Amino acid sequence: MNDHVADRPPGSGALGRRGFLTATAIAAAGAALGAAEGPARAASRINRSSSAGAFTVPGEEVRHTRTWMAWPDSTTIWRGKLGGVQANIALIAKTIAKYEPVVMCANPASASKARSMCGPTVTVITSIAVDDCWMRDTGPVFRTNGAGGLDAVGLNFNGWGNKQTHYRDELVAEKIAAHVGVPITYADLVAEGGAIEQDGAGTLMATRSSIINNNRNPGMSQSQIEAAMRTAYGASKVIWFDGVYGQDITDDHVDATSRFLAPGRALVQMPMASDNDAYAKDARQQYQILSTSTSAGGAPMAVTKLQGPDYYKIRSSSPDFVAAYVNYYVCNGAVISSHFGDTSADAAAKATLVRLFPGRTVVQLNTDYLGAGGGGIHCVTQQQPAP
Template sequence: MNEPPLGRRLLDAVFGASPSRQAGYDNTADDGWHVPADDVPHVRTWMSWPASRSIWGRQLSGVQQDIALIARTVAAYEPVIMCAPDEGTAEAARAAGGRDVTVITSIPTDDLWMRDTCAVFRRDGRGNRDAVGLNFNGWGHKQTHRDDAAVAEWVAEFTELDFERADFVGEGGSIETDGDGTVMATESSLVNKNRNRGMSRTEIEEAVLHAYGAEKMIWVPGVRGRDITDNHIDVTSRFIRPGVVMVQMPPGDRGDVWARDAREQFAIMSGATDARGRRLQVIQVDGPDTVRSRSSQFVDSYLNFHVVNGAVITAQFGDRAKDHAARRALSDAFPGREVIQLDVDRLMGGGGGIHCSTMHEPVP
C-alpha cells in the first residue's frame, strides 16, 4: 500500500487549520451521507501500536501482547493496518502481530485507542465514502496527544477519502449508531465543557446528527469525571441492529456509580423509541461476578466487542458461567458470526477494551 508523504495536511491537523474545508467541497449529511452500523462488511480494521512507557509504565509489554493478540485475531477475518510511532516500534509490532498484520509508520500515534482517534467513515448509498474527524482533544485535555490529534485526517489521506471536521469535539467510542437514523451517547462525555464548552445539549445533538447523518439521538446521563472518557457509551450499551440494543447489567449486589449508571441506561433504553418510531428491544447481558484484575480502572465489559467480517471479538474474564452466557447472547445477537473471547485483562486494566482499540472501515 502507498503511504501518504509527511506534509501540510498533518501539520495543519496538528495546529488547527482545516484543509478539508476547501472551496467547492460541501460534503454534508444533508447530501445523504451517514455512518453505517458496525456490522456492515469491512475493508479493514485500523489499530495502533502502544509504545509509550510514560503512559503505560511497567504494563507496556503486557498491553502490547494484548494488542498483538487482538490484531492477529482480527486478521484471521479481515485486513488489519497497525499504525506505529516510528520504525523501531514498528519492528516490534510486526514481530508480535505476524505477517497478516500490515504495520505502517506514516501515521504516527501516541497511544492505542484507535476507536477514539481514527476517522469515522461515512457512506452515501451510491458507492461513495468520506471520513469525519471528531476533533480528538485527549478526552477533554486529560492527556496530551499531539500525534493522535492528527490521526483522523491522516487516515482519510491514506484511504484517499475527502475529509470533514465535525462541529463538535468527541470520540468514536462516545457515540453508538444503528446506521438507520438513530445514535446514542452519554451526556457526561459530550455535554461537557472539557470538550464542547459553550455549546448546549441541543447544539451538540444537532452537530452529532449532522456528522452521523442521523435523525434521532438517545441521551443517557452517564458518569462524569470518574474515568478518562467521562463514561463512553460503548462499554455498557451497544446497538445490535436497528431497533435492538444490548445493555450489560451489573450483579445485583453492586451499588457503585458504574452499577447505577448501567441500570439507568437499561431503564432509558427500555422506554426509548428510535428514529423510525420503533420501541427499542433491549437485550440484557449480565456482567461478570468476578474478574482476575485488581486494577481500579478495569473495564469488565463484554459489550466492548468488535464486529468483523464473519466474527464478533469480545473479552472473557475467567468467570466461566458469565463468560459462557455472554458468548451465547452474542451468538444469538449476531447469527452466522463466530464469537471469539480473548483474555485481554492487561489492556482492560488500562481503562478500555477491544472496541476501544479498533476502528472498522466499511466497504463503499
C-alpha cells in the same frame, strides 16, 4: 466506562483510563500540554462548510474493507505494563486478521516490534504517527452514501478533554483518510468514536457526561451538540444518557455499556444486583431509557440484557479494570469479545453473543492488560466499511 467496583484493592500498574485522576503528576502534565495547543489546533481544522449530504455512518455489522489499529509504545503512559498491552493489541490484531485485513499504525522506532508481535497477517505502516492505542477515539469515522461513495468525519480528538497528550493522535483521523484517499469533514463538536454509538439507520446514543462537557465542548448547549452529531453521522435522533462525570478519562463512553445490534435493537451490559456504584446506576439508567425509547424510524426499541461478571471472580484486581463484554468488535464473519475469569459469566456472555449474532463466529480473548487500562477491544479498533 461502566461496572467499576470502588472497593477493589488498589493496583500498581499503568496509568489506567479510570485511575488517571489519582495519577496527578502525569495527568496534570498531560492536561497542561494538551490545553496549550490541543483545542486550538482542533478548532483550526473544523470544516464548518460540511458537505455531509447523503453520507451516513453505517452500523458496525456491515461488511468491512479493513480494520484500523494503533501500536502503543509509550512508557510514560503505560509504565511497566507496556509489554502486556502490546501483547493484547497483537492478539486482537491477529485474531481480527483471520476475518478481514488489519492495518496497524506504528511509530518508526517501534514498527519492527509491532511486526514481530503481530506477525505476517497484519500490515504495519509507519506513515501515521500515534501517541497511544485507542483507535476508536482517534481514528476517522467512515461514512458511506449507498452508491459506492466513501468519506470520513473527524471528531476533533483532544485527549479526552485534555487529560492526555495528543499531538500525534489528533492528526490520526485526517492522515488515515488521506492514506485511504477519501475526503474528511470535521464535525462541529469535540468527541470520540467510543462516545457515540450508531445503528446505521438514523439513531445515535451517547452519554451527556462525555460530550456535553466543558472539557470538550464549552459553551455549547445540548441542542447545538446534538445537531452537530446528527450532521456528522447523517442521523436524525439522539438517545441521551446522563453518564458519569469525572471518574474516568473518557467521562463514561457509551460503548462499554450499551450497543446497537441493529436498527431498533440494543444491548446493555447489566451490573450485579449487589453493585450500586455510579457505573452500576448508570447502566441501569441506560437500560431503562432504551427500554422506553423508539428508533429514528419510530419503532419501539427492543433491548437485550447481557449480565456482566462478578468483579470478585475476575482475574484482575486492578481498581481501574473495565470488564465490558459489550465492548466487542463486529468484523467480517466474527464478533471479537473478551473473557475476564468469571467462568460462568464468561460462558453466559459468549452464549448471548452467539444468539444475537447468528452466522458469525464469537471469539473471546484475554485482554486483561487493556481492561486494567480502562478499555477493551472496541476501544482499540476502527472499522472501514466497504463503500
